Amino acid sequence: MLTQASVAVLSLLTPVAQPEGEPPERFTQLMGWGGGDPATIVPAAAEAGFTDLIVWNQDPAYLTQLVQQAQPRGMGVYVSLYLGDVKDWKRRYPDTSPPTQEVNAEEQEAIARINADLKAKTSDYQYGGEPVSDKLEVFTNELLCFHDPRVPEFFRAQIRDILAVPGITGIAFDFFGYRNYRCCRCAKSMALLAEYQKAHPDLTEAEALQRFSLETLVDVQNDLADYARQVRPGTLVTGHVYPVYLPEPLYGNRLNWDTCGQTAAWFFEPFWSEEKIRAYSRVIAGDAKRYWPNAEGGALIGVYVRPGQYPVKGPERIERELRAILDGGVRCLQVCSLNDVLNDPGTREVFRKFAPQKPAN
Numbered sequence: 001m002l003t004q005a006s007v008a009v010l011s012l013l014t015p016v017a018q019p020e021g022e023p024p025e026r027f028t029q030l031m032g033w034g035g036g037d038p039a040t041i042v043p044a045a046a047e048a049g050f051t052d053l054i055v056w057n058q059d060p061a062y063l064t065q066l067v068q069q070a071q072p073r074g075m076g077v078y079v080s081l082y083l084g085d086v087k088d089w090k091r092r093y094p095d096t097s098p099p100t101q102e103v104n105a106e107e108q109e110a111i112a113r114i115n116a117d118l119k120a121k122t123s124d125y126q127y128g129g130e131p132v133s134d135k136l137e138v139f140t141n142e143l144l145c146f147h148d149p150r151v152p153e154f155f156r157a158q159i160r161d162i163l164a165v166p167g168i169t170g171i172a173f174d175f176f177g178y179r180n181y182r183c184c185r186c187a188k189s190m191a192l193l194a195e196y197q198k199a200h201p202d203l204t205e206a207e208a209l210q211r212f213s214l215e216t217l218v219d220v221q222n223d224l225a226d227y228a229r230q231v232r233p234g235t236l237v238t239g240h241v242y243p244v245y246l247p248e249p250l251y252g253n254r255l256n257w258d259t260c261g262q263t264a265a266w267f268f269e270p271f272w273s274e275e276k277i278r279a280y281s282r283v284i285a286g287d288a289k290r291y292w293p294n295a296e297g298g299a300l301i302g303v304y305v306r307p308g309q310y311p312v313k314g315p316e317r318i319e320r321e322l323r324a325i326l327d328g329g330v331r332c333l334q335v336c337s338l339n340d341v342l343n344d345p346g347t348r349e350v351f352r353k354f355a356p357q358k359p360a361n
């Protein structure tokens with residue numbers, strides 16, 4: 001079934017050049033999102049051919065250990081900011097309640113329905129990926145509202161602390177999006193939208209909402225990326241475009257990152273067809289430099305190996321998905337979860353097979 005989002009993406013396909021000849025057998029960069037004990041996880045990731053690790057844990061002592069393991073192996077370490085980080089907000093500002101995104105009554109009802117369906121194990125909820133049902137889907141996690149200037153300030157503080165750890169390659173972005181996949185409905189966001197509408201009287205209300213929501217979503221991430229490069233020149237920036245922004249799911253080429261991870265093969269059933277994976281990969285690779293000539297397009301593949309909890313793709317399916325991504329022209333691969341890949345020998349072998357070839361010793 002083509003969702004609205006797929007149609008929007010497919011309509012972008014025409015101007016994208018098809019890669020010529022046979023696709024290569026390997027990616028040139030392999031980035032794993034995960035965590036865990038540095039002494040265990042880094043050697044295992046290096047052995048499987050990973051070039052970079054992306055972690056959410058910002059604890060300086062942890063990051064120092066991670067760098068100590070990764071640096072001698074030539075691996076990069078990225079530390080992710082994440083818009084759901086209410087916990088760190090409370091740690092840093094215990095006396096100020098976190099400015100979180102708000103949803104309307106209908107969306108609130110959808111959250112209650114999704115939670116009930118998840119409990120009953122009858123849910124097709126996609127956890128922030130493109131919805132597959134016609135029912136209203138809303139992200140059930142809390143997210144901060146970046147329209148409140150205190151939120152970018154909070155992330156600037158995180159960036160300073162992360163980059164104070166020697167040897168960190170760069171920062172990453174995760175969970176930067178909207179709970180209803182379109183906009184935030186809090187009073188602050190609505191007031192800024194009203195100003196935007198006043199400044200753009202030619203736009204309809206719907207157009208203004210969409211443009212305001214996308215522009216501010218892009219700007220906050222680009223401003224923070226610039227800030228990181230200013231705090232420590234040479235800092236690299238990556239991330240995963242998530243949760244989905246429904247009016248333009250592959251908006252990641254607007255982000256001034258060094259490598260932009262966009263979803264090419266989602267975690268959950270119904271697993272994406274090879275046709276869809278190839279189509280998305282063509283846009284990810286082909287349109288990567290439209291706004292920022294130095295940006296590299298990256299594809300994110302979702303892999304959980306947690307039988308009983310989530311559907312398991314298995315090595316054969318993963319191999320077909322990886323070939324479809326290469327065939328679409330993408331050369332940088334991100335996978336989440338790194339730990340799931342490393343913990344399952346069959347899955348690990350597939351990634352090793354497609355990992356960048358190691359230079360001979």
Ligand SMILES: [Zn+2]
Binds near residue numbers: 100147187190
């Ligand atoms: Zn808001």
